[in-house]
Amino acid sequence: FGTITQGTPQETIFKFTNAGNAPLIITNATSSCGCTVPNPPKDPIAPGETGELIVKFNGSGQNQVTKTITVTANTEKGKEILRIKAFVNPKDAGPSAALGPVK
Template identity: 55%
Template sequence: MKKIILGMSALCMVAFTSCKEDAASKVNSENVAVAAERDANAGDFPVMELDKTVHDFGTIENGTPVETIFKYKNTGNSMLVVSNIKSTCGCTVPSNYTKEVAPGQTGQFTVKFNGKGNGKVSKSLTMTTNTEKGTEIVKITAMVNNPDAANKAAVQKNPVSTTTRTSTKPGHEGHNHD
């Protein structure tokens, strides 16, 4: 039994030592250098610094289109890439955004809001980036003055009744007892 175990051990040792030589000869030193550089830069994300994270349009009339510009600077050491900007609804449209920003440079995008609504309105825009967080969020707000919506709400809250009450006592159907 000992001879079998000793023989298997020797066979395994020969097999493992022969694999090491083959594996080492297959490693491309150029790939090792590229991987080492990649690993050294792995934690070196671009850093996005926004000029503002919230823009308040103040009080606007319902249906008045407004727009603003958000600016951002790459304060990191690698290229900043903005791959997408999405809004929470179709009434807020981001456009003309700078997709690539070199270290130390700035980019920007425009946000157009159609000014629809009533009262305090807040919309978020999500920027998809190659920063460490992966997304950056900015917001726009406005106080939308909508007299039509205010009047409609007042009517719904206090409707004027035009119906006539009738008695539910037997024998008094259809008689008004006001």
């Protein structure tokens, strides 16, 4: 997503083509945290056809953020890993924002 402001929702679409010889069936897609929500296609993707998996990220975190999406499907490996990255700038870019919370 490049550089974003903290709390700014983001969305991307992973486009893919079924290069196999049977319908591609995605049975599940999970993310590494609750801040990232994958939305896989519900219907099988026929051989040679294209599909889209939409991923929404709520813009949480600070600095370099990487999240993973695990896609469970009838592929040779059975699971595929997708990654999203963003550099998240604090909402309040003042000097105290970079310090983080006091513990």
